[in-house]
Amino acid sequence: MGDLRADEPTEVLDVLGRVCPYPLVLTKKKLEKMEKDTLLKVLCDAPASAEDSIPKYAEKQGFGFDSVKVEDKGHWELYIKKTK
């Protein structure tokens, strides 16, 4: 899969300020509308979504996933590669 963070995202989804369940639902809906082999970058500041539910969803779908916590901004950048 390589380092997804090094790739240019096809789309960026900003769910900053949104609480559970919105980050996962909006991520899921966005991915459903994206083409295969595209990369979604999600900006999320909800810990449970960023560290648990969104990674779980990506894993269950078999999508590529990578994340980084941007400490100084207090949010996560999630990278999801839609592989199918």
Add this chain to the structure above:
Amino acid sequence: MAIKKISFIVDKLPYKGESSRLALTHCIASQTVEIHLEDDENVEPVLAFVGDGVLNCLKNQDAAAYGVSTLESHIKNALLTDIKVLICEEDVKRLGLSEDALIMDAEDLGADMTSQIVPFSEIMAEMESSVHLMYF
């Protein structure tokens, strides 16, 4: 893919209690349970407002006096997350409401879905084709 349709039926007034808000929260959240289901299983939620519940769908709600977010914003979020939102036509007429007075879209949020004012028979058909019915 095994789709389990769940109908969330709201027939209570907004703000009188937590019923409407719980219905919307559960309905929206139901789309996330896929991560806990078997492969190829999913949930299709349907949200229907009947009886006095159609008053939840009025535009320009002001909930500041209650110190809570409006049901209007939650309904728009339901549309944003592609939930089928049905409003009972007979009750809209009974309460003397027009389509203009109701939340029919969430274009301001970028939603593709729109609310539908439909005869109760259509809501009944959705209920009959559902695996689970939840009343709020």
